[in-house]
Amino acid sequence: MESIAEKMFAEIEAEQKEVKHRAVLTGISLIGLMAGVAFQFSQVESWLIGVAFLIAYLAGGIPATVQAIKTLKEKSLDINLLMILAALAAAGVGEARDGAILLFLFSFAGTLEGYAMGNTKRAVAALMKLRPDEANILNEDGSTTRVRVETLAIGQRVIVRPGERLPVDGIIEAGEGAVDQSSVTGESVPVDKIIGDIVFAGTVNQNAVLTINVTKTAGQSTIARMIELVTQAQEQRSPSERFSNWFGERYTVAVLVGSIVALGIFVAIGMPTADAFYKVATLLVVASPCAIVISVPAAVLSAIAAAARKGVLFKGGAALEDFGSINTIAFDKTGTLTEGKMKVTDVVSVSDLTESEVLSLAMALETHSEHPLAHSVRTYSEDLGVLVRETHSTEAIPGKGIVGSLDGRQYWAGNRALMSLQNCQLTDVLTQTLKQFEITGKTTMLIGSGTDVLGVIAIADTVRKTAIPALATLRAQGVKRFIMLTGDTELVAQTIGTQLGIEPENIFGALLPEDKVKQVELLNSNGNKVAFVGDGVNDAAALAISHVGVAMGVGGSDVAIEAADVTLLSDDLSKLAQTHALAKQANRIIKQNLYFAVGIMTLMVLVTIFGNLPLPLGVVGHEGGTLLVVANGLRMLFQKVD
Numbered sequence: 001m002e003s004i005a006e007k008m009f010a011e012i013e014a015e016q017k018e019v020k021h022r023a024v025l026t027g028i029s030l031i032g033l034m035a036g037v038a039f040q041f042s043q044v045e046s047w048l049i050g051v052a053f054l055i056a057y058l059a060g061g062i063p064a065t066v067q068a069i070k071t072l073k074e075k076s077l078d079i080n081l082l083m084i085l086a087a088l089a090a091a092g093v094g095e096a097r098d099g100a101i102l103l104f105l106f107s108f109a110g111t112l113e114g115y116a117m118g119n120t121k122r123a124v125a126a127l128m129k130l131r132p133d134e135a136n137i138l139n140e141d142g143s144t145t146r147v148r149v150e151t152l153a154i155g156q157r158v159i160v161r162p163g164e165r166l167p168v169d170g171i172i173e174a175g176e177g178a179v180d181q182s183s184v185t186g187e188s189v190p191v192d193k194i195i196g197d198i199v200f201a202g203t204v205n206q207n208a209v210l211t212i213n214v215t216k217t218a219g220q221s222t223i224a225r226m227i228e229l230v231t232q233a234q235e236q237r238s239p240s241e242r243f244s245n246w247f248g249e250r251y252t253v254a255v256l257v258g259s260i261v262a263l264g265i266f267v268a269i270g271m272p273t274a275d276a277f278y279k280v281a282t283l284l285v286v287a288s289p290c291a292i293v294i295s296v297p298a299a300v301l302s303a304i305a306a307a308a309r310k311g312v313l314f315k316g317g318a319a320l321e322d323f324g325s326i327n328t329i330a331f332d333k334t335g336t337l338t339e340g341k342m343k344v345t346d347v348v349s350v351s352d353l354t355e356s357e358v359l360s361l362a363m364a365l366e367t368h369s370e371h372p373l374a375h376s377v378r379t380y381s382e383d384l385g386v387l388v389r390e391t392h393s394t395e396a397i398p399g400k401g402i403v404g405s406l407d408g409r410q411y412w413a414g415n416r417a418l419m420s421l422q423n424c425q426l427t428d429v430l431t432q433t434l435k436q437f438e439i440t441g442k443t444t445m446l447i448g449s450g451t452d453v454l455g456v457i458a459i460a461d462t463v464r465k466t467a468i469p470a471l472a473t474l475r476a477q478g479v480k481r482f483i484m485l486t487g488d489t490e491l492v493a494q495t496i497g498t499q500l501g502i503e504p505e506n507i508f509g510a511l512l513p514e515d516k517v518k519q520v521e522l523l524n525s526n527g528n529k530v531a532f533v534g535d536g537v538n539d540a541a542a543l544a545i546s547h548v549g550v551a552m553g554v555g556g557s558d559v560a561i562e563a564a565d566v567t568l569l570s571d572d573l574s575k576l577a578q579t580h581a582l583a584k585q586a587n588r589i590i591k592q593n594l595y596f597a598v599g600i601m602t603l604m605v606l607v608t609i610f611g612n613l614p615l616p617l618g619v620v621g622h623e624g625g626t627l628l629v630v631a632n633g634l635r636m637l638f639q640k641v642d
Contacts, residue, residue, distance in 0.1 A: 022063055022107070022111045025059045026059070026060065026107045026111050029100070029103060029104045030104055030108075032052050032053065032055030032056030032060075032100065033060075033097075035055075053091075053100045056100035056104060059107070064084055064107065068081040081252055082255055082256065083102060083103065092281055098285060105294055130165070131202050131218070131224075132149060134167070135148075135152060135158045136160075137157070137158055138157040138158065149218045152217060153214065154214055155214060156213075156214045157173060157212065158211075158212050162206060162207050162209070164205050165201075165203065165204055166200065166201055166203050166212065168214045168217075169200050169201050169215055169216040169221045170213050170214045170215045171198055171212065172195050172197050172210055172213075174195065174210070175195075175209050175211055176193065176194045178190035178192050178206040178371065178399065179193050179199055180204040181200065182334070182537075190206050194399055201216075201218075202221075202222070202223040206371075207370065208398045222512070251289065255287050259280050259284055259287075263280045266279055282613060283609065285618055285622060286601065286604040288622070289601065291593075291596075291622070295590065295596075295597045295633070296594070298630045298632070299633035301317070301633075302634050303585070303586035304317070305636075305637060310578070313566065313569065318565075320586055321583070323531060323550075323566060324586060325587060326479065326530065326580070327480045327528055327529050328480065329474065329483070329533060330519065330520055330530060330531070331482065331483065331485070331533045332485060332532075332534035332536065332539050333485075333486035333493060333496055333497075334461060334487075334488065335536060335552060336533055336535050337496065337500060338462060338463055339462050339463075340461065342372060342376045342461055343376055343379075343380065343460065343462055344376055344377060345458050345460050345462070346442070347458075348433055348458070349455045350427065350430050350454065351454040351455065353455060355455070358454060358456075358457070359380070359384070361389075361447050362381075362447050363377060363389070364391045365394065365411060365412070365447075367391070369402055373445055374402075377459075390406075391404035397421070400414045401414015401415060402414060409449060411447070411448065411449045412447075412449070413445055413446070413447050413448075414445065415444070418446070422448060422450065423451050424451050430453055434456065440460075441489070441494070441496065443459045444458055444459075445458075463500060466572050466574045467500055468499075468500060470573035470574045470577045473574070474576070474580060477577065477580055477581055477584065482500075482502050483502075483506045483508070484506065485508050485515075485516045485519055486509050487538060489510055493507050493509030494507055513538045513539075513540075514541075517541045519542075521545060524545070524546070531546060531548040533550040533551075534560055535560055540563040541563070544563045548565050548566060549564035549566070550564055550565070550566045550576065551568070552571060566579070585636070589635065596628065601622075604618060604621050
């Protein structure tokens with residue numbers, strides 16, 4: 001695994017250098033182009049104009065030339081060759097400026113593509129960082145030895161101390177405590193683990209020393225599987241990318257063959273050779289797809305800029321186009337549709353104590369606890385101004401709760417396991433109270449003294465305030481189906497999903513990362529255009545396999561953000577609906593631009609072949625069409641995302 005990581009990091013570094021190199025060449029090409037145009041208007045020496053455009057040609061044309069030669073060696077043709085020939089033809093008939101513009105635009109598009117292609121390896125590299133490099137093996141004599149994770153074999157035992165990440169998948173052999181599994185399952189609170197429970201590599205041990213029997217090698221672990229899924233998913237080319245390659249090859253062949261045939265026909269019908277070459281050069285210029293090439297990025301880049309101003313980041317034009325045509329959205333629950341933070345929702349007394357006194361007891365016991373549920377109780381109590389009382393002889397019982405003394409009497413706070421340990425009996429009132437909370441998917445903390453339960457505190461993850469209106473807006477904009485996929489239990493999932501208005505058959509709980517991927521793949525296979533919205537490491541593969549992956553950026557993991565196509569920099573889900581509207585508008589403008597660009601180019605080609613289109617007029621038509629599609633695309637800069 002380490003050697004794979006090292007190789008991948010080296011590849012990432014090499015690709016970043018290549019993208020930077022191409023960006024520099026694109027910048028030089030732009031400078032040369034602008035200087036040449038300025039010199040033309042200033043009426044300076046012609047050789048200065050020539051030098052300026054030569055710089056633009058060399059800087060803008062080098063990447064395309066290299067790629068064209070490489071493709072020719074593979075006995076194939078692509079649009080790079082057509083761009084080079086069109087630019088040379090323009091220069092050959094005295095219109096070097098047109099060729100310089102063409103090469104600059106093409107170089108700029110290539111730079112953007114190179115940056116986008118680096119997303120796959122960056123996402124995988126981020127996943128690799130979750131797994132520790134070393135582990136502590138438990139020897140037969142009770143001592144430990146520090147070893148590389150790659151050397152661990154099935155059946156060996158490792159020791160994991162509080163605060164450490166688990167290095168392997170395995171089964172707990174000794175120790176009981178809470179494990180934060182959010183990186184794998186997405187569960188909103190740490191899960192209490194006892195002997196015999198399964199644990200995963202990359203999760204965090206909270207508060208106990210655990211002995212784990214290795215059940216999977218490093219290469220077979222859940223984290224390793226997630227890396228494999230992300231890599232496979234992002235290597236799958238979208239239909240639009242495949243069509244673009246298909247069209248580029250055939251368009252290049254058609255134009256080149258058509259120009260040669262046209263030259264032969266012009267000469268055969270008695271046209272002077274010089275005039276025939278002039279006409280073919282004009283044909284190459286007007287047939288060059290400059291307006292077509294810029295029609296998409298003109299709208300896409302403007303829309304991306306408009307979205308970025310409002311805190312929504314797209315990683316590429318394909319994501320924007322796809323997002324505007326989705327009809328199904330699958331959501332992670334925790335941290336996406338919900339706040340991802342446990343909050344106290346109810347305080348109930350089942351004794352002669354008041355609810356305030358029950359809360360005060362819980363606050364006193366949990367004052368120094370590091371458990372997330374304790375943090376929720378403290379936050380809630382502090383907001384209400386509950387007086388902090390001092391307990392003595394406080395002792396945490398891993399996986400169960402906490403006990404302590406207050407005013408000479410012992411109290412406890414914890415789960416049902418701790419209640420059973422105290423030999424408490426369930427009364428009818430308590431049974432009904434617990435049942436009601438569990439039905440609604442809430443986690444309960446029982447407060448008691450000796451064999452008596454004094455009260456119950458219910459804690460739950462709450463739905464985001466913007467979630468319900470956002471789903472309603474998306475539905476009005478044409479999204480037909482909403483799915484919820486979560487690692488939380490079916491009961492919790494159904495409770496939250498019902499609050500959001502999601503149909504019960506579209507709510508899936510108790511899912512591992514592989515299960516989420518299978519659900520998204522199933523949606524994809526049914527002909528849906530699927531977006532997946534998530535924020536956790538466990539969502540990375542599903543984000544990658546969906547048509548459009550959307551990461552919640554504020555609380556989202558680095559892995560999710562790297563794997564996604566779109567990142568919301570705020571937790572406001574209304575941005576999702578607004579961005580969808582923006583993407584739909586961008587798609588409409590892209591279609592307008594393409595129809596116009598193809599139409600004007602077709603018209604000029606026909607006039608050139610069957611009429612007598614002067615080259616200057618061809619250049620004006622070509623450049624005019626390009627400017628119009630750019631202007632139409634720039635309208636997206638003023639599209640509101642509020």
